[in-house]
Each structure stands twice: as C-alpha cells, then as structure tokens.
Amino acid sequence: MFASVINWFEERLKLGETLGPSMTHSVPTSARWWYVFGSMTLTIFMLQIVTGICLSLVYVPSADEAYASLEYLNYRQHMGWFLRGMHVWGSHLMIAFMTIHMIQVFLYGAFKYPRELTWIVGVLLFLCTLAMGFTGQVLRWDQDAYWGLGVGMAMAGRVPFIGPELVYFVLGGPIIGGEALSRFFALHVFVIPGTLIMLIGAHLLLVIKCGINEAPTPGHLVNKATYRETYEKEVHKRGMPFFPNAAGRDMIACGIVIFLVFFCAAMFGPAGPNGEPDPTLIHTAPRPDFYFQSIFAVLALLPPYMETFLIMAFPVLALGVLILLPFISGDGEKSWKRRPFSVIFVIFLLLVLGSLTYLGYKSPWSPIMDAWSGIPTPTQYVQGRSPLELQGALIIQNKQCRNCHMLEGRGGQRGPELDFVATRLTRDELIRQVVQGGGNMPAYGKHLSPSEVTALVSFLMTLHPEWEHEPGAEESNVPRPTTGP
Numbered sequence: 001m002f003a004s005v006i007n008w009f010e011e012r013l014k015l016g017e018t019l020g021p022s023m024t025h026s027v028p029t030s031a032r033w034w035y036v037f038g039s040m041t042l043t044i045f046m047l048q049i050v051t052g053i054c055l056s057l058v059y060v061p062s063a064d065e066a067y068a069s070l071e072y073l074n075y076r077q078h079m080g081w082f083l084r085g086m087h088v089w090g091s092h093l094m095i096a097f098m099t100i101h102m103i104q105v106f107l108y109g110a111f112k113y114p115r116e117l118t119w120i121v122g123v124l125l126f127l128c129t130l131a132m133g134f135t136g137q138v139l140r141w142d143q144d145a146y147w148g149l150g151v152g153m154a155m156a157g158r159v160p161f162i163g164p165e166l167v168y169f170v171l172g173g174p175i176i177g178g179e180a181l182s183r184f185f186a187l188h189v190f191v192i193p194g195t196l197i198m199l200i201g202a203h204l205l206l207v208i209k210c211g212i213n214e215a216p217t218p219g220h221l222v223n224k225a226t227y228r229e230t231y232e233k234e235v236h237k238r239g240m241p242f243f244p245n246a247a248g249r250d251m252i253a254c255g256i257v258i259f260l261v262f263f264c265a266a267m268f269g270p271a272g273p274n275g276e277p278d279p280t281l282i283h284t285a286p287r288p289d290f291y292f293q294s295i296f297a298v299l300a301l302l303p304p305y306m307e308t309f310l311i312m313a314f315p316v317l318a319l320g321v322l323i324l325l326p327f328i329s330g331d332g333e334k335s336w337k338r339r340p341f342s343v344i345f346v347i348f349l350l351l352v353l354g355s356l357t358y359l360g361y362k363s364p365w366s367p368i369m370d371a372w373s374g375i376p377t378p379t380q381y382v383q384g385r386s387p388l389e390l391q392g393a394l395i396i397q398n399k400q401c402r403n404c405h406m407l408e409g410r411g412g413q414r415g416p417e418l419d420f421v422a423t424r425l426t427r428d429e430l431i432r433q434v435v436q437g438g439g440n441m442p443a444y445g446k447h448l449s450p451s452e453v454t455a456l457v458s459f460l461m462t463l464h465p466e467w468e469h470e471p472g473a474e475e476s477n478v479p480r481p482t483t484g485p
Contacts, residue, residue, distance in 0.1 A: 392459025
C-alpha cells in the first residue's frame, strides 16, 4: 500500500526526475567531515523557522505588550521557556557554524574558479544571518534591545547623505517606539527569512552546478582553462554518489547539531528579557549577543574621533574585500598548506575577534558617574552670564554631565564636546535631546524638572564663538573669531 501511494504521487509530480539527479550526483571522495558545516547551518535554519512560527503564535509585536508576552512565554506558557531557548541558541549556533563554514571554504580555496558566485552568495547569506540575529535581539524589547537599537541607529545615522532619512525609515519616526518594533518584527519574520530562502536556493543550485570543491592537494593549481574538464573526469572516475554516501555524514552532523540546540536550550534556557525598555534608566549596562560583542568593545574603547571611520569605512572595506576575493585570487594554489598568509590571516582574525569579544564583557557602557564631578566649569564660560544661564552651568556641574561630555578638552569622551554646541543644534533640538535622549545618550526627561531643562539649555545656547569685527572687516564683510570661546 505504501508503494502504491508513492507511485501515485510519482506519476503526477515526477519527483524522481526532478530530485533524482540532485540526490545522486557524484561528489569527490575527499568531501568528508569538514564539508558538513553547510548542512548543519541549513538544518538550524529550518529549526529556526519551526520554532519561530511557534513563538509568533504567542508573541505580541506591540510596544506595550511585547515584553509581557515574552514573560508569559518564560513563566506561564507550558514549555515556552524551552521553545525560546531553542530559538535563541539556534540563532547563536547558526552564526557560529556559518562562520566555521566560511573559514573552511576560505582555507580550502573553494572561492576560486569556477565557484566565485557560490562564494558571493555565501557572503550575502552570512550578512542576512547577522541581520536575523540583530533583529531577533530587538524583538526581545528589553533594555539590551532598546539600547542596542539606539546604538545601531546612531551608526546608521552617520551614513553620508541619507543617514537621517535611513534612521527615520527604519524606526518609522524620530524616536524608538512601537512603530520601530513593528518594522523589526516584519524584517525578522518576513523580509530577511524570505531573502535567506531565496539565497539558500541559489546557493544549493550553484553547489550542484559547479560541484562540491575537492579537498585541495598541495601543488595542484587551479587552471581556468583545464579545471572543469579535469574535475569532471576525476569525479566521474573516483567520485561517489551524494546520496547515500556523502549524505550519511551530513545526516549524522545534523543530528548532532539538533542535539546541541536541545541541550543548550535545556541547560541554559532563553536569553532575557532583561528589564523593560526605559530610556530614563541612566544607570544601565546593556550588552549585545556574543556575535556583536566585538563591535560593542570597539565602540566603547576607541576614542570618538575614530568611531566614524570604523562605522562607515571598515564595514564597506571588509565587504568589498570579501566579494572581490574570488576575482583577486581566482586561480592558483588551493591548499592552505601552501597559502601561509591565508592561515596567518585567519588566526589573526580569530584572535582579534576573540579578544574584542572578551573585552566586550569588560568594557564600560558609560563612564563612572563620579569620575569628573570635581572638574570646575571654565571661568570664561560663566563670565557675563545671566542668572538663568548660571543656573544651567550649575546643573551641568551638579548632574555630572561632564562624565560624558568635555569642556575645553576636560571630561568624558562618550558624548560630543559641548564647546560650540550651540552652533550644531538649535534650542528646540537641544531640549529634545536632553528630554528624549538619542544615540548613546539616555533620556533625562524624568531626572530634570522643566525649569532645570530651561536653565540647562539656556546655558548651552551660550556655547558658541563670540565674533568681533576688526578694522577693515566691514569692508571685506569677513568676520574674524576671537581667541576666546
């Protein structure tokens, strides 16, 4: 009866004709255990889809109810904590195994001819996987999510020409709120998974069409004129069918990775949520997931003048190198034993990322809150000021604003210098920044009274150059700054 059912479907769908060649195509006999990480990553992605669908039945993508729905999953829904744990650890392991897979592909020279496009699609898959991890953290809608999104949008805001518009489009408004959560829910559930599915389909098709890369042999160079013909002859002569020979190892590896997801979920449980998102909580120490800890460490430890280059130039440069790699080094030696520079680069990269990840757990989110309270306000900034402006100078001193901001080069470095701040922001923009916060700055609306905000902004509006006209300046109409502030 079972055979009759199978034959009934086969007569109508012709699955044997469609899937048969893909399942039985020959692969090199050297394709062994180092080649299973791609299948492991695909297995986790399928598991993520299943657990994500289950979670979406309970999760409420609303700013007022998202946190409560996660609390419900953790403590009230039967096995909800385990389901969340599977989804969280599936995300961690998916990024980890994809990273290992890319390193293996790089060391084995599988990005060379004729698999350039396979490599490029793999790079795009890696970027989408990181985007899935980031948007998933935002959906936790806790303190880590709120401040992580704030830092991410501060980075996006520095994109030349379109930065502010990009931030407004992603958040759906000028501040982080319910509209932003809805958009990230759509990205995490629909847009990015759909993109991943299309890229995975293209990646698998390219693997079948271009063949699985053979284990490189030292001294066997890639010659674009003869490689395909030589590869086809070797596979036809000494190859093995993908199913069941190579597929057997993949199935064992997939079973291991499913066990790892179950084990981590049962032992360590889900991540968060860690406190309801509240921009008025100044004393907070949010941390991103491990795969973004290195970026967090760099942003926390580097001086501010280097942040713009790091945020803008380095990602573009790194992505450009990854995409151009198969065109720069598309032939020649494949074996990592004959490519010492590639091995040294991988070791160096892993050491840097590992060190930065460790420092990410140790680096400060904000300065010590009494670090700069003893620095007096420079005299020239308070001379000739009105009583209201002097009150604002006292507020800056008493509220320890210089923990994060410098005056005359003295103070914290987490925020921009306050010298000449009135030339960068209008009075309304200063009020909004103080009350609502933005970027790395908390919101002080609940920590300052309206009169204190007014006094503070009045003092900040005096921080601009004082211009004077020297003799002859009227004729040229060119103002000349004084040496004072």
